[in-house]
Structure formats: structure tokens, C-alpha cells
Amino acid sequence: MFPAPIQKSSRRWRITYQVLLPFALLVWLLPLLGVMLFSVKPASDFASGNYWTIPASFELFNNYGRVFFESDMPKYLFNSFVITIPTVIGAVALSAMTGFALGVYRFRGNLLIFFIFIAGNFVPFQILMVPVRDLTLGLGLYDTKLGLILFHVAFQTGFCTLFMRNFIRALPFPLIEAARVEGVAEWRIFVFVVLPLMKPALAALSVLIFTFIWNDYFWAVVLTQGPNAQPVTAGITAFNTQFGVAYHMMSASSIIAALPPVAMFFLMQKHFIAGLTLGAVK
Known part of the structure; x- marks a missing residue:
């Protein structure tokens, strides 16, 4: 029957599945991870174009406190x-x-x-x-x-x-x-x-x-x-x-x-x- 359980698949497909699953999960969570990263950045990072790198300073309590x-x-x-x-x-x-x-x-x-x-x-x-x-x-x-x-x-x-x-x-x-x-x-x-x-x-x-x-x-x-x-x-x-x-x-x-x-x-x-x-x- 389709879809067949992954346990009944070939060893090569099981390994491929185990390798691709974390990658697919990361791609799916990427927007949420980006929002979480933005939420701890200072406003100056966005003005300077520092979007995806480490924040210049972690403003976790400051940002959420202001919210x-x-x-x-x-x-x-x-x-x-x-x-x-x-x-x-x-x-x-x-x-x-x-x-x-x-x-x-x-x-x-x-x-x-x-x-x-x-x-x-x-x-x-x-x-x-x-x-x-x-x-x-x-x-x-x-x-x-x-x-x-x-x-x-x-x-x-x-x-x-x-x-x-x-x-x-x-x-x-x-x-x-x-x-x-x-x-x-x-x-x-x-x-x-x-x-x-x-x-x-x-x-x-x-x-x-x-x-x-x-x-x-x-x-x-x-x-x-x-x-x-x-x-x-x-x-x-x-x-x-x-x-x-x-x-x-x-x-x-x-x-x-x-x-x-x-x-x-x-x-x-x-x-x-x-x-x-x-x-x-x-």
C-alpha cells in the first residue's frame, strides 16, 4: 500500500530520509527562527543592514519589555x-x-x-x-x-x-x-x-x-x-x-x-x- 512505512523501505531510502528530515525541518522553521532572531536585535542592526548575523547587542528584555x-x-x-x-x-x-x-x-x-x-x-x-x-x-x-x-x-x-x-x-x-x-x-x-x-x-x-x-x-x-x-x-x-x-x-x-x-x-x-x-x- 502507499505510502509504505519508512521501516519497510530499503536501507538506502531510510538513510536518505534521516538525512533530509532535519534539513526539511530547518527550512520549515526558518521563518520562525528569523522572527525570533529579529526580536532580540536592536533597532540599529536593521538600519545598518545586519539582518541575519549575530546581533550587535541582545535586546531580549528591552524589546519584550517595551512591547x-x-x-x-x-x-x-x-x-x-x-x-x-x-x-x-x-x-x-x-x-x-x-x-x-x-x-x-x-x-x-x-x-x-x-x-x-x-x-x-x-x-x-x-x-x-x-x-x-x-x-x-x-x-x-x-x-x-x-x-x-x-x-x-x-x-x-x-x-x-x-x-x-x-x-x-x-x-x-x-x-x-x-x-x-x-x-x-x-x-x-x-x-x-x-x-x-x-x-x-x-x-x-x-x-x-x-x-x-x-x-x-x-x-x-x-x-x-x-x-x-x-x-x-x-x-x-x-x-x-x-x-x-x-x-x-x-x-x-x-x-x-x-x-x-x-x-x-x-x-x-x-x-x-x-x-x-x-x-x-x-
């Missing part, structure tokens, strides 16, 4: 948490209920509604820029955290429903039938029978949506402006001024902005892997 105490970066980080956490809760909660309805009940129009959820995932989000911006202006939600939260919940629910519906359909249906025979109400079946079985899927989906929303830059720029509502991805551009670019500050703030989703993944890694692989084998 935290001499800029609006803490406010941008706070905005990101305020936007991301309610979005994850809202999208996952709505998709869990919608996935339960579409996966368990049989009614006319079930597949049509499901296809509508799927079709929303194939709409290029760039073409929605003008109508969504006009809608937020008309509703008074432009440049507000609530506007971003509502939009992300609406936009992410389609993908989440696809994920949840397929997961629920793989659950053992006799459990639901047994609960119905005992006279358990439908909402209690959802809360006490289905939801406990969905914990791996909920964890995996939460990590994915948290990463998607936290790393969003396009809608953060389109629907917000200024530190009152902008998340950290858009706030990093505040170091790009009219007369120059503070590359060392942008790099330091980029590293800080990348830490929460990385921490989220490692904290939920076990549940994330379980949620993605559950049902792969019997």
Missing part, C-alpha cells in the same frame, strides 16, 4: 481573548445542537439544510468583505468586539456543524433509542447521553476554532480599527509607522501573539488527537 509596557499590545491581547473565547463557545455550542438535530432526526429537508451549511464553507470570504462591512455599519457593530464575535460565530458554525454532524452519526444509535424507550426527554438525551460521548470531538474542534479565530487577520482589519476592538494580529501593524518600521518590535509582538494558540494545542493535545482519530478503526 508589554510601552505599547498597546496588552490591550490587543486582551481583545483577542475577549473575541476568541466567546466565539469558540458560541460556534461549538451551536454546532453541537445543530449536528445533533441533523445527525439524529430524519425529516424532509435534512440533507438540504446540511448542504447549505456545507456550501457556506466554499464561499470565498474575500467577496463578503463589502457586504459584511456595510452590514456591521448599518447595525452599529463596526469597530466593536461584539461585531467580530457575531461574525466569526456565524462564519465558523458551518464548518463546525459539518464536523459535529458526521461525528454524531458515527455514535452508537441504540444508546439514543434505549433512552427514548425509557421515556427520557430529547434535551436530556442530548445533554446526558450524546454530549459526554462528544468530549473528544468538542476538544478537537475547540482547538481548531481557537486557532482559526486567534490567527485571523483579514476580518480584524476589515471590521475594526484602533486598539479599542482590534485583536493582536491587527495590532502588530501598529509598529509600522509613517516614517519607518520597527521590525524588532513587530517580531517580538509576533512571538507573543503566537504563544496562546501553541499553549492551547499542547494543553489539549491528548484530546485533540483523540478527537481526530476516534472512529478511524474499530
Whole structure:
């Protein structure tokens, strides 16, 4: 079968694989390593063209201290948490209920509604820029955290429903039938029978949506402006001024902005892997 495990390959290919793997990993990590290097350089290095060599002086604490105490970066980080956490809760909660309805009940129009959820995932989000911006202006939600939260919940629910519906359909249906025979109400079946079985899927989906929303830059720029509502991805551009670019500050703030989703993944890694692989084998 293809792809064959590397252990079953020839000795020459195994050696080639072991030699090329560190090189491929280095190439993949090179942009991140460059940002980490820039984040500890002084501003004078960029003026003198000293980009990739050893810094003239290590400004680790100075650069990161200025990011935290001499800029609006803490406010941008706070905005990101305020936007991301309610979005994850809202999208996952709505998709869990919608996935339960579409996966368990049989009614006319079930597949049509499901296809509508799927079709929303194939709409290029760039073409929605003008109508969504006009809608937020008309509703008074432009440049507000609530506007971003509502939009992300609406936009992410389609993908989440696809994920949840397929997961629920793989659950053992006799459990639901047994609960119905005992006279358990439908909402209690959802809360006490289905939801406990969905914990791996909920964890995996939460990590994915948290990463998607936290790393969003396009809608953060389109629907917000200024530190009152902008998340950290858009706030990093505040170091790009009219007369120059503070590359060392942008790099330091980029590293800080990348830490929460990385921490989220490692904290939920076990549940994330379980949620993605559950049902792969019997």
C-alpha cells in the first residue's frame, strides 16, 4: 500500500530520509527562527543592514519589555481573548445542537439544510468583505468586539456543524433509542447521553476554532480599527509607522501573539488527537 512505512523501505531510502528530515525541518522553521532572531536585535542592526548575523547587542528584555509596557499590545491581547473565547463557545455550542438535530432526526429537508451549511464553507470570504462591512455599519457593530464575535460565530458554525454532524452519526444509535424507550426527554438525551460521548470531538474542534479565530487577520482589519476592538494580529501593524518600521518590535509582538494558540494545542493535545482519530478503526 502507499505510502509504505519508512521501516519497510530499503536501507538506502531510510538513510536518505534521516538525512533530509532535519534539513526539511530547518527550512520549515526558518521563518520562525528569523522572527525570533529579529526580536532580540536592536533597532540599529536593521538600519545598518545586519539582518541575519549575530546581533550587535541582545535586546531580549528591552524589546519584550517595551512591547508589554510601552505599547498597546496588552490591550490587543486582551481583545483577542475577549473575541476568541466567546466565539469558540458560541460556534461549538451551536454546532453541537445543530449536528445533533441533523445527525439524529430524519425529516424532509435534512440533507438540504446540511448542504447549505456545507456550501457556506466554499464561499470565498474575500467577496463578503463589502457586504459584511456595510452590514456591521448599518447595525452599529463596526469597530466593536461584539461585531467580530457575531461574525466569526456565524462564519465558523458551518464548518463546525459539518464536523459535529458526521461525528454524531458515527455514535452508537441504540444508546439514543434505549433512552427514548425509557421515556427520557430529547434535551436530556442530548445533554446526558450524546454530549459526554462528544468530549473528544468538542476538544478537537475547540482547538481548531481557537486557532482559526486567534490567527485571523483579514476580518480584524476589515471590521475594526484602533486598539479599542482590534485583536493582536491587527495590532502588530501598529509598529509600522509613517516614517519607518520597527521590525524588532513587530517580531517580538509576533512571538507573543503566537504563544496562546501553541499553549492551547499542547494543553489539549491528548484530546485533540483523540478527537481526530476516534472512529478511524474499530
